[in-house]
Amino acid sequence: MSSVMSTDGIYKQATLFSDRIGDIRQILLPIAGTWYHAVYAMFQNEQLKINGAQQLSEVMQTYADVVQQVMSSDVAVRGEHHESIATLHSKLKKAQTNTKRLAELTSSALDQPDKLEGPCILWALSIQVLLNSLDKILGAEVLSRPGQSIRHQVTPQKRLAAMSENSLRIQEAARLTSSHCKNHINVQKMTALQEEVKAFTEAYLQAADDLGTVPLSGVHQLAKSEVLQRQLLIKMKVLSGIISKINKEYTDSLQNVICLAVSVATIDSKDHEKMEEVRANFERDAESLLGNVKTATQSVQDCLSYVRDPRIRANLRSINEHLSFQMSDILSRARQMVETQDIGDMPNVEIQTQYWSAKAHFLVAEIDRMEGIHLATKQVVRLSLQGKHTSKTQDTISEFLPNQKGVIHPDSAIGSGQANHPTGPKATEQDTQSPPLPKQEIKMGGRGITTSRGAPSLTYTSLFLKRETDKWDPQNNRIIQVTRDMAEKIYHMTQYLRKKGPIQSKEAFVTTAKDVVTSCKSVTQFVRVIAAYCLDESCREDLSLIVDQILTVTNQLTIISSVNALTPGSKSSDEILVKNAQNLLQIVLQGVRAAETACIKGLRQPEPNSDGAEAAAMCFQWKQNLIIHRAQQYSNPETDDLGLRKTALHPAAPSLAPPIKVQDTFK
Structure with a gap:
């Protein structure tokens, strides 16, 4: 082989190797990424390259601290990541070795920056490999299949947003978990880690924001941002592990x-x-x-x-x-x-x-x-x-489920779960008071003619009760239906005393009185159910007392009606029967009012699909309507925009039954 041919062959091989080196450089530069550009630009800067070796040593010391923190932290590691932990220390050693070589070259080739390109690429790659190993351990990088890493190509803004959202989520998870955790040591750990996560998040976001405003030569700033990100991931990982166990x-x-x-x-x-x-x-x-x-x-x-x-x-x-x-x-x-x-x-x-x-x-x-x-x-x-x-x-x-022997289950259904608003003429505060008194009533007594002011007659009181109950919508409400039915029957009984109305015989009069007693049973069961599930002791006692009063008056009304049916007609005995019926209606309305108070104080949840659940549903629907009514009152003051007082008052608040007070005595 001639010397000319040998020279041509060497030239061809050198050209081929040069092309391959260029291709490899084009492949490695994107992987080395920002680290290469930052360190290479630092050595091209006359002011920064003097202390370049010292800056590289400080960066590596920072990463050594992060690696030590990972290895000493209680980070949950999965199977395929175990090798990464075992080799993490060796990757750190390689990065430290490349840093040392690059620092030695910088001191001997300050005037020849071209000789630093290869060592800068090697150093940047070793740093990137170390960061990738950390990310695998911390879960920031996942493996789709053995040996194949997947890293989402996201913009820095999206990465910051994801880190910030995850930080807020894990902090809130720690707060919720600490509120019911009985282990005080774990609570203290979570509280401390929560504060650290918050501090690292703020520092990382600030460092990332500053990174966008500094030149490419800011190796320190780049390292600070990357270190803070991994430190934040470490704290989040440790905190997530504690939360997961609890x-x-x-x-x-x-x-x-x-x-x-x-x-x-x-x-x-x-x-x-x-x-x-x-x-x-x-x-x-x-x-x-x-x-x-x-x-x-x-x-x-x-x-x-x-x-x-x-x-x-x-x-x-x-x-x-x-x-x-x-x-x-x-x-x-x-x-x-x-x-x-x-x-x-x-x-x-x-x-x-x-x-x-x-x-x-x-x-x-x-x-x-x-x-x-x-x-x-x-x-x-x-x-x-x-x-x-x-x-x-x-x-x-x-x-x-405990054996709740004290809970009473009514025999009949209470009714639908809807509460009702007044319909027809608007109810006012006057409607909730006693019936207005007639100017004068003349009565025949045993001592002659007497004039009475202040006590309404049986007829007037019954008519007032009927008119008041007519103002309430009985649709889908068993309590309103029963109340209206009782008021209607008592009014017919009063008309019978005056030889008027649909009741034409004494037998029908007595039967109507017995029907009032029968109609009262469903309301009595309703009050009894609310008393059984009431949480407030005083309300429970009041409801129980009212139930006893209802039972007492119904027994009296039953006895009087039975005696009245067996005795000849007597107006005084008929009036006594009507008075007892009105007293019964008065106590029933008091019981429903007490049930409203118990609902405000709070009820214990009944068994599903029981009569108690049905009664409670009706009470809570009424309570919801009451809240809406109060909100409407607050948004609708008594004066208009000009400050003039409105003539119409607010509608009466929703109720389970008409708010009526009946006089205790009748003449």
Whole structure:
């Protein structure tokens, strides 16, 4: 071989190697990324390259501290990441070695920056490899298949937004979990970590904001931003691990569904049979879990009326409304991973899972604390949010129900759950008082003619009762229907004393009195049910006393009507019968008023589908109407925009029965 040919061959090989080096450089530069541009620009700056070696040493010392923090922290690591932890220290050593070599070259080649390009690329790659290893451990980078990493190509703004949202979620999850955790050590840990997460989040966002305003030569600023991001991830990971242990019962079922989604996304696409089997299991478990959550949220919604504190009730309603929405969002993200075969969203899904489980556990703990909620409802909510509520567990729930011997269940239904507003003429405050007195009444007594002022006659009182009850809409309200029916019958009995009205015989008169007693039974049962489920002791005593009074007066009315049926006609005995009937109606209205007070004070949740539940539903519907009425009053003052007093007063507040006071004596 001639020397000329040898020179040509060497030239060709050198050209080929040069092209390959250029191609490799084009491949490595995007991977080295910002780190290469920052360090290379630093050595081109006359002012910064003097202290370049010192700056590189400080950067590596910072990353060494982060690695030490990871290795000493209680970070939950999964199987495929275990090798990353084992090799993390060796990657740190390689980065430190490359840093040392680059620092030595900078001192000997200050005037030849071209010689630093290769070492700068190598240093930037070693830093990026170290960061990737940290991200795998902390869950910021996931593996789709063995050896294949997936990193979402997101803009810095979206990355900052995701980090900020996840930080807020994990802080709120820690706050909710700490509120019911009985382990004081864990509470102290979560409180301290929550403060650290908040501090690191603010520092990271500030560093990221400053990074956009400094030149590319700011290696220190770039390192600060990256270090703060990993330190924030470490604290979030440790805090998430503690929260996961405390809320494990509420996390397991959801994590099982997510694991199925990850399995579908990571199974070899050639294994169609296995993929379809896992996909079917995922869809089945996801639908079951979502159904359980909807069952729980509906049960909570039904029992919120029995929570006496309005602030606690509003807070629980807000959390309850968000549970179904958040579960749907998590399952939607899981389905997206299945469809796209991309599990890059796993870090966000894991944080949302911890946030949801913390909310679910907090909701169950608060419901358990409530005095008036039925044990069966509490158990349904607990098992449903844990993903364990099925048709088979319904029998198990009955074991938690105590034998409530003191609870009285009416024989007949109370009525619909709708409360009613006055209809017809608007009720005013005068309507709630005693009937207006006639100017003068002349009566024949044993001592001659007497004039009476201040005591209405039997006829006038009965007519007043009837007119007042006619103002109320009896539709879908058993209590209003019974009250109106009693007032109608008592008015007919009063007309009979004057030889008027539909009652034409003494037998019909006595039968009507007995019908009043029969009609009163449903109202008596209603008052008895409210007394049984009332939480306030004084209200319970008042209701029980009223029930006793109703029973006493009904017994008297039954005896008087029976005696009256067997004796010859007597106007005085007939008047006594009418007076007793009016007294009975007065006590009945007092009982309904006392039931309204008990509803305001708070009721204990009755058993589902019982008469107690029906009566409580009617009371709470009335209470809701009362709240609306008060809001309308506040928004509709007594004066108009010009300051003039309005002639029409506010409508009377909604009630379960007409607000009537009957005179104690009748003449």
